[in-house]
Amino acid sequence: MSFVKCLHCRECGREYPIEPLNACDFCFGPLEVRYDYDAMARAISRERIQKGPLTLWRYIDLLPVEGTEVVDLGTGFTPLLKAKRLGKLLGLDNLYLKNDAVNPTYSFKDRVVAIASTKALEFEFDTLACASTGNLAGAVAAHAARAGMKSFIFVPADLEQGKMVGAAIYGPTLVAVKGNYDEVNRLCSELADLYRWAFVNINMRPYYAEGSKTLGYEVAEQLGWRAPDHAIVPSASGSLFTKIWKGFNEFSDLGLMGPTRTRMHCAQAEGCSPIVTAWKNGWDVVRPVRPKTIAKSLAIGNPADGFYAVKTIRNTGGTGVSVPEEQVVEGIRLLAETEGIFTETAGGVVISALKDLAQRGVIKRDEVTVAYVTGNGLKTQEAVMGLLRPLTIDPNVNAFQQAMGGR
Numbered sequence: 059m060s061f062v063k064c065l066h067c068r069e070c071g072r073e074y075p076i077e078p079l080n081a082c083d084f085c086f087g088p089l090e091v092r093y094d095y096d097a098m099a100r101a102i103s104r105e106r107i108q109k110g111p112l113t114l115w116r117y118i119d120l121l122p123v124e125g126t127e128v129v130d131l132g133t134g135f136t137p138l139l140k141a142k143r144l145g146k147l148l149g150l151d152n153l154y155l156k157n158d159a160v161n162p163t164y165s166f167k168d169r170v171v172a173i174a175s176t177k178a179l180e181f182e183f184d185t186l187a188c189a190s191t192g193n194l195a196g197a198v199a200a201h202a203a204r205a206g207m208k209s210f211i212f213v214p215a216d217l218e219q220g221k222m223v224g225a226a227i228y229g230p231t232l233v234a235v236k237g238n239y240d241e242v243n244r245l246c247s248e249l250a251d252l253y254r255w256a257f258v259n260i261n262m263r264p265y266y267a268e269g270s271k272t273l274g275y276e277v278a279e280q281l282g283w284r285a286p287d288h289a290i291v292p293s294a295s296g297s298l299f300t301k302i303w304k305g306f307n308e309f310s311d312l313g314l315m316g317p318t319r320t321r322m323h324c325a326q327a328e329g330c331s332p333i334v335t336a337w338k339n340g341w342d343v344v345r346p347v348r349p350k351t352i353a354k355s356l357a358i359g360n361p362a363d364g365f366y367a368v369k370t371i372r373n374t375g376g377t378g379v380s381v382p383e384e385q386v387v388e389g390i391r392l393l394a395e396t397e398g399i400f401t402e403t404a405g406g407v408v409i410s411a412l413k414d415l416a417q418r419g420v421i422k423r424d425e426v427t428v429a430y431v432t433g434n435g436l437k438t439q440e441a442v443m444g445l446l447r448p449l450t451i452d453p454n455v456n457a458f459q460q461a462m463g464g465r
Contacts, residue, residue, distance in 0.1 A: 060124050061098040063093060065092065067089055076122075077181070088362070099312045103314075104283065104314055112135045113135055114272040115134070115172075117275050120308065129179065129201050133162055134276065135276055138155070138277060140153070140154055141429075144392070148416040150423060153412075155428075155431055156428055156429070164224070164434035165193035165197065167193040170259075173265050174262045175198075175207070175256075175258070184207055186202040187255045187257045189243040190225075190259075191214070191358065192217050192355050193355055195211045195230075198230070199230040200228050202228070209229075209230035210230060212235055212246050218440055222234075238357065239359075259295075267301055267363075270305075271305030273298070273302050273430065278314075278315055281428075287319070287421075288321050288420075288421050288425055289322055289428050291408070291430045292326070292356055294357070295358050296333055296363035299333075299363075299367045324377070324378045324379070327403070328381060328382050330347060333378060337368050341368075342368075344368060377415065381411055382410075387403075389406035389413070390441065393431070405433060412429045
């Protein structure tokens with residue numbers, strides 16, 4: 059049973075039917091799914107959720123899909139791990155890692171695409187498409203293959219090779235565009251008007267974005283039906299950041315847990331930090347930048363949800379952290395050496411931001427803190443190749459001992 063009422067404009071409030079639309083034709087504001095929360099509250103319960111599958115589809119009543127025919131790769135309900143060694147190092151007794159790097163295509167993007175691809179089939183599209191900084195490419199190609207759909211994947215030509223291969227294996231039409239992500243996105247916006255394709259992050263964006271809020275649901279459920287005191291989230295477009303906050307609030311409003319007092323902390327790399335810059339300067343408008351960062355999955359210079367991300371930081375008493383480029387790899391290494399998790403560059407940004415917040419006393423020792431790890435490090439091996447310094451020896455004990463002595 060679906061509790062979806064309509065789409066509505068986040069700016070002027072005008073309502074639209076449930077169709078593949080993403081912008082208000084009156085004020086050009088972004089459209090968002092609106093639900094009948096009163097009816098939802100009467101139907102939903104902790105027990106009903108806990109009887110569901112160990113995937114994001116346990117929250118199907120809170121998602122914008124009809125029926126039970128969904129595109130399912132087993133996405134979601136990923137581990138929430140107590141980070142004892144990293145926490146001890148940072149002086150945090152209640153630090154947790156939400157490891158979304160173990161999803162089917164090794165990033166949180168499987169969540170948003172699961173919803174978008176399911177909705178695309180409901181709208182009778184036969185082609186799935188996207189503009190991507192990398193992780194979305196693999197998720198769209200995989201879900202299209204699962205659903206029996208054709209797929210077109212548009213990416214910047216300088217994308218990491220691992221992410222190119224991770225999309226190409228599923229057989230999409232892979233288009234490498236000579237430009238940055240913002241230029242790729244502009245091209246795709248034009249193509250979405252020419253072709254009847256389901257561009258997951260353009261004409262399907264209102265439904266796609268709802269997948270991210272399941273990262274709020276899961277953390278709250280895994281913490282024993284409560285929200286954390288702090289959440290550190292990597293931000294590119296700002297959508298993930300705002301939707302995790304929305305997920306916490308929906309659980310609270312539906313009576314599934316108590317009040318939400320989470321402080322939301324936005325983590326960006328210094329080479330592309332328009333959201334953090336706007337927050338630090340007290341701007342209401344996020345000024346676009348030209349990305350120049352090692353964290354390519356976060357390299358969106360003109361973030362679609364940037365304004366709402368800044369608003370979320372302010373409303374929650376959170377912060378924005380701009381991580382120096384040289385500290386991104388340090389964050390990757392620190393997480394791997396303390397907790398055995400190999401994350402991509404976006405995760406390195408999060409861990410370095412977490413370290414900064416802990417050292418500055420923004421996060422107190424006993425406060426429950428969740429750092430979101432959203433992608434797998436095998437996708438961005440180029441970033442850490444400098445750490446590869448093996449001992450090369452002849453096959454005898456003497457050679458080993460000499461090499462160890464030199465080290």
